[in-house]
Amino acid sequence: MGISERKEREKEQRRNDIIDAAEIVFFEKGLTNSTMDEVAEEAELSKGTLYLYFKSKEEIHFEIKVRALNILKNMFRKSISEKKNGIENCLEIGKAYVDFVNKYRNYHKAIIYFESNDCSICEFRDKCEEFFKEDNPLIFFVQTINQGIADGTIRSDIPANALAQTVWAQTNGVLQFISTKQIILELSGVKAEDIIQCQFEIIKKGIESEGKGAQTQRKQKNK
Amino acid sequence: MGISERKEREKEQRRNDIIDAAEIVFFEKGLTNSTMDEVAEEAELSKGTLYLYFKSKEEIHFEIKVRALNILKNMFRKSISEKKNGIENCLEIGKAYVDFVNKYRNYHKAIIYFESNDCSICEFRDKCEEFFKEDNPLIFFVQTINQGIADGTIRSDIPANALAQTVWAQTNGVLQFISTKQIILELSGVKAEDIIQCQFEIIKKGIESEGKGAQTQRKQKNK
DNA sequence: TTCATATATTGACTGTTAGTCATTTTATTT
DNA sequence: AAATAAAATGACTAACAGTCAATATATGAA
Numbered sequence: 001m002g003i004s005e006r007k008e009r010e011k012e013q014r015r016n017d018i019i020d021a022a023e024i025v026f027f028e029k030g031l032t033n034s035t036m037d038e039v040a041e042e043a044e045l046s047k048g049t050l051y052l053y054f055k056s057k058e059e060i061h062f063e064i065k066v067r068a069l070n071i072l073k074n075m076f077r078k079s080i081s082e083k084k085n086g087i088e089n090c091l092e093i094g095k096a097y098v099d100f101v102n103k104y105r106n107y108h109k110a111i112i113y114f115e116s117n118d119c120s121i122c123e124f125r126d127k128c129e130e131f132f133k134e135d136n137p138l139i140f141f142v143q144t145i146n147q148g149i150a151d152g153t154i155r156s157d158i159p160a161n162a163l164a165q166t167v168w169a170q171t172n173g174v175l176q177f178i179s180t181k182q183i184i185l186e187l188s189g190v191k192a193e194d195i196i197q198c199q200f201e202i203i204k205k206g207i208e209s210e211g212k213g214a215q216t217q218r219k220q221k222n223k
Numbered sequence: 224m225g226i227s228e229r230k231e232r233e234k235e236q237r238r239n240d241i242i243d244a245a246e247i248v249f250f251e252k253g254l255t256n257s258t259m260d261e262v263a264e265e266a267e268l269s270k271g272t273l274y275l276y277f278k279s280k281e282e283i284h285f286e287i288k289v290r291a292l293n294i295l296k297n298m299f300r301k302s303i304s305e306k307k308n309g310i311e312n313c314l315e316i317g318k319a320y321v322d323f324v325n326k327y328r329n330y331h332k333a334i335i336y337f338e339s340n341d342c343s344i345c346e347f348r349d350k351c352e353e354f355f356k357e358d359n360p361l362i363f364f365v366q367t368i369n370q371g372i373a374d375g376t377i378r379s380d381i382p383a384n385a386l387a388q389t390v391w392a393q394t395n396g397v398l399q400f401i402s403t404k405q406i407i408l409e410l411s412g413v414k415a416e417d418i419i420q421c422q423f424e425i426i427k428k429g430i431e432s433e434g435k436g437a438q439t440q441r442k443q444k445n446k
Numbered sequence: 447t448t449c450a451t452a453t454a455t456t457g458a459c460t461g462t463t464a465g466t467c468a469t470t471t472t473a474t475t476t
Numbered sequence: 477a478a479a480t481a482a483a484a485t486g487a488c489t490a491a492c493a494g495t496c497a498a499t500a501t502a503t504g505a506a
Contacts, residue, residue, distance in 0.1 A: 112339050113339065115339070115399065115404075118332075118403045119403060120406055129406055132406055138407070158421050161411045165411070165418055166397060166425060167425070170425070173396015174389060177391070180338065183351060184355050184361070185388075187352070187356060188388070189384070190385050190388060194385045195388055197385075198385045199393070204429075206424065206427075207425060
């Protein structure tokens with residue numbers, strides 16, 4: 001009884017082929033300027049067939065966003081080291097995000113799109129919810145921040161979840177800014193690297209435990 | 224020769240009336256689900272007339288985004304006090320942004336849209352550039368951070384422009400997150416206020432001058 | 447192999463909507 | 477009152493997302 005399984009595989013394959021084709025088209029011309037006919041042609045299928053695998057243009061684009069988030073997630077996973085402490089690992093994730101943006105400009109754009117869309121009212125609310133429940137890039141911030149709270153390198157007065165979400169949101173904001181507001185950088189003569197450097201400085205100072213650097217002094221003061 | 228001036232005023236008025244109408248329609252149904260016919264009807268004009276005042280649907284939406292940014296800018300201006308020092312004023316701006324989000328949900332959505340769009344390749348690149356040159360919300364971060372660097376409350380090792388842009392971008396990211404990712408907050412049991420609180424904590428620690436709090440101790444250590 | 451059934455694919459067609467432009471209406475000037 | 481200029485109209489077009497009856501291909505039974 002291998003036939004139905006083979007068919008299942010083939011269907012999955014076709015789905016991926018369509019997403020591949022859509023990536024080529026969307027990344028080339030942008031979502032709005034791309035037509036389903038173009039995607040169909042790139043996929044060497046008829047338009048009707050696309051709609052057997054996806055219920056809308058938006059759904060195809062959604063799947064591209066999922067791909068992007070998964071790639072980012074895997075880069076986060078790889079950037080964490082057993083040998084490093086919590087805050088170091090947390091900052092490594094940040095660096096991994098920067099690498100991601102440099103390596104996958106188009107996927108980053110997809111993530112920007114995703115992050116600026118309201119999941120509560122989006123067409124794929126359920127898929128979003130599932131994604132947030134099982135695994136998404138955020139969990140690595142939670143994980144490393146928990147590590148840092150445990151090993152004393154990250155402040156313990158803020159719950160890990162809140163801290164992780166804030167850092168994640170800030171990082172998204174900064175990378176979105178660099179990516180979409182180059183004009184401001186040019187006009188003010190600021191380099192993208194300066195912003196990234198500054199971002200790390202702020203996060204580091206912002207999340208490190210009080211002990212770090214001024215620990216002994218602080219203890220004396222608090223007496 | 225008051226006629227041509229009056230006509231000019233009337234034209235400007237009409238333009239604003241159209242934006243007013245578009246706000247009602249777009250805020251009600253969202254940009255994509257709104258049609259120009261609906262905007263025309265709300266404005267009590269024909270569709271053709273809309274195109275005498277705006278060259279596209281996107282241009283009308285762009286003007287709504289400009290309105291949103293101007294409102295935010297004015298709230299920033301009002302939130303700054305002569306009596307406060309640099310870092311206090313900078314944090315006040317942050318609070319003003321939170322107030323803005325609570326007061327003008329729809330305008331905030333417009334800003335999210337604006338911030339996630341690449342200005343370099345957008346239809347209104349020139350208008351964007353002009354806006355960034357003359358006045359936009361960012362300048363108040365620059366201003367208060369400069370104040371803070373001067374009065375010693377904000378770290379001086381990072382240029383004001385870079386610091387301002389980073390803080391602005393982070394703040395955008397956090398407020399965007401709260402607005403579009405309520406699902407994550409719900410799933411993790413984190414309150415929006417917690418994130419905002421956390422954001423302020425991080426920024427404060429991240430931008431305050433070394434001297435703050437641990438000044439005397441630091442001096443001893445550095446010997 | 448041959449026919450029947452199920453599954454997958456097609457592309458012409460439809461409905462919607464952004465944007466246009468020849469025509470009409472309104473305001474201004476002579 | 478006529479001539480001219482400016483503003484507004486709405487029927488029209490082109491583009492495109494999404495549909496569905498017709499067609500093609502694959503599977504299973506006899």
